[in-house]
Amino acid sequence: MQMENFAPIMFAGLVVVMLVGFPVAFSLAALGLASGLYAIEMGWFPVAFMSNLPISIFSILSNDLLLAIPFFTFMGTILEKCGLAEDMLDSMGQLFGPVRGGLGYSVIIVGFILGAITGTVAGQVIAMALISLPVMIRYGYNMRYATGVLAASGTITQLVPPSLVLVVLADQLGKPVGDMYKGAWGPSLLQIAMFAAYTFALGMVKPSYVPGVPREARSLNGWALWSKCLKGIVPSAILIFTVLGSMGGLPFQESALATPTEAGAMGVVGALILAAMHKRLNKSLMWEAMHGTMRLTAMVVFILIGSRVFSLVFQGVDGAKWVEHLLSGLPGGQVGFLIVVNIFVFFLAFFLDFFEIAFIIVPMLAPVAEKMGIDLIWFGVLLCVNLQTSFMHPPFGFALFYLRGIADTLYKEKRIPVPVKSNDIYLGSIPWVLMQILLVVVVIFVPQSVTAFLDKPEVVDLDKVVLEAPPLESDADNANKDQDPFKPKDEGAEDQKKIEELFNKK
Numbered sequence: 001m002q003m004e005n006f007a008p009i010m011f012a013g014l015v016v017v018m019l020v021g022f023p024v025a026f027s028l029a030a031l032g033l034a035s036g037l038y039a040i041e042m043g044w045f046p047v048a049f050m051s052n053l054p055i056s057i058f059s060i061l062s063n064d065l066l067l068a069i070p071f072f073t074f075m076g077t078i079l080e081k082c083g084l085a086e087d088m089l090d091s092m093g094q095l096f097g098p099v100r101g102g103l104g105y106s107v108i109i110v111g112f113i114l115g116a117i118t119g120t121v122a123g124q125v126i127a128m129a130l131i132s133l134p135v136m137i138r139y140g141y142n143m144r145y146a147t148g149v150l151a152a153s154g155t156i157t158q159l160v161p162p163s164l165v166l167v168v169l170a171d172q173l174g175k176p177v178g179d180m181y182k183g184a185w186g187p188s189l190l191q192i193a194m195f196a197a198y199t200f201a202l203g204m205v206k207p208s209y210v211p212g213v214p215r216e217a218r219s220l221n222g223w224a225l226w227s228k229c230l231k232g233i234v235p236s237a238i239l240i241f242t243v244l245g246s247m248g249g250l251p252f253q254e255s256a257l258a259t260p261t262e263a264g265a266m267g268v269v270g271a272l273i274l275a276a277m278h279k280r281l282n283k284s285l286m287w288e289a290m291h292g293t294m295r296l297t298a299m300v301v302f303i304l305i306g307s308r309v310f311s312l313v314f315q316g317v318d319g320a321k322w323v324e325h326l327l328s329g330l331p332g333g334q335v336g337f338l339i340v341v342n343i344f345v346f347f348l349a350f351f352l353d354f355f356e357i358a359f360i361i362v363p364m365l366a367p368v369a370e371k372m373g374i375d376l377i378w379f380g381v382l383l384c385v386n387l388q389t390s391f392m393h394p395p396f397g398f399a400l401f402y403l404r405g406i407a408d409t410l411y412k413e414k415r416i417p418v419p420v421k422s423n424d425i426y427l428g429s430i431p432w433v434l435m436q437i438l439l440v441v442v443v444i445f446v447p448q449s450v451t452a453f454l455d456k457p458e459v460v461d462l463d464k465v466v467l468e469a470p471p472l473e474s475d476a477d478n479a480n481k482d483q484d485p486f487k488p489k490d491e492g493a494e495d496q497k498k499i500e501e502l503f504n505k506k
Contacts, residue, residue: 003044007319010035024356028306036313045316065171070297071264075271077289079117082275088232089131097213101203103136104149108195111153115160116240121391125154125399129406134415142209144428151399152432155391160188161249165354169380172362177260181249183381186449194435239270251453307359327368338444342386349390378450382443392433400425
């Protein structure tokens with residue numbers, strides 16, 4: 001076997017081991033080590049090449065940026081369990097409820113706000129479904145719309161800054177986290193606008209699907225209602241702007257005051273303050289938050305180690321060149337490359353978590369994208385938009401699994417009068433997945449949706465550049481260079497003239 005044929009075999013083996021179902025981190029490491037031993041046996045690289053593996057692993061684990069992952073996870077877990085979601089959904093539901101589709105609007109808005117401060121799809125979907133699904137069923141909302149909007153609003157946390165996905169992608173692409181956050185604001189706002197527009201259109205075409213809640217059903221009115229809404233929104237907004245602003249993640253912000261790790265630590269302090277304000281800060285909450293953070297951080301570390309073992313051997317057998325030749329020759333240039341890559345990532349997301357895609361696939365794609373002249377901030381945000389669908393598309397979307405479990409619990413507890421069918425959950429998700437795919441198309445063909453919020457680079461007009469050459473030196477100037485620099489320039493010439501006169505006299 002030739003070495004150039006081994007890279008595609010390794011890639012095919014990667015797909016197989018990921019489909020087996022064994023933990024990806026250990027499957028990757030085993031495949032990488034086995035491939036490395038075979039490559040050494042074939043003489044494709046020496047045994048000393050594998051000695052780079054410990055150095056490579058320690059270098060990635062010593063990356064300060066990865067410290068932001070446990071901080072943001074800890075912050076999100078605290079906010080997820082402190083009662084903030086319940087208060088916001090209750091107040092927003094009463095505020096928008098009388099409007100046609102008002103409960104849908106409240107779920108979308110609260111999902112956007114919670115997505116910016118929690119960052120966990122599971123907690124967000126579960127919290128919103130527990131509170132809003134019984135209310136939506138009680139007032140006659142269409143079951144497919146209700147399940148779809150709850151799942152979709154929970155998955156937007158993957159895109160809204162300060163998303164954990166963007167932190168990981170920034171690390172893999174070698175770009176500042178603040179720039180990734182600024183680039184994600186445009187698609188985030190577009191996503192919310194699409195969801196709201198769909199709800200509005202459904203209210204116009206099928207008003208019975210999204211009826212308004214009777215005003216008499218409100219338990220609060222006037223200033224009491226507004227104050228409850230502001231009590232949830234204002235502290236959350238302060239926390240969001242503090243965390244993002246400190247790391248330069250707000251639109252058009254030119255400088256950062258803190259690193260992502262320091263901003264994450266500030267976010268944890270803010271989350272603890274919010275939990276104390278809601279009187280939920282206790283030993284049980286802290287233990288659950290620390291336990292969840294530990295599990296997620298350990299998972300990320302082991303996936304990183306496994307992907308590094310695989311990628312080292314893959315690079316050793318010229319796998320990077322194979323991927324580059326495979327993708328750079330696609331028809332359509334940049335657009336063709338982006339379309340193929342996004343289709344590939346979309347189908348991978350049926351089986352893989354976003355961490356696995358970010359650590360395994362992105363390092364293969366990023367060098368090719370950069371050589372093709374694609375802005376890596378745009379590329380990273382585009383992948384993040386695509387990865388949203390991994391939680392939504394049937395039949396493997398995790399958000400749908402979470403919703404399925406919560407719906408069964410609500411029915412067993414008699415909090416909803418009828419069971420929620422799996423058919424309604426899966427069919428209800430399709431319009432929202434299509435909207436997420438539409439957003440991918442918009443970001444591909446309208447890059448300004450990402451770049452509009454980034455710092456504008458300085459543009460130099462080459463036609464107006466003037467090059468001024470120094471004047472040519474005369475013989476007298478060259479002679480003066482050899483003279484004492486502290487003497488006047490004409491003094492050396494005068495001395496030379498006197499010497500010539502004395503010589504002539506003799």
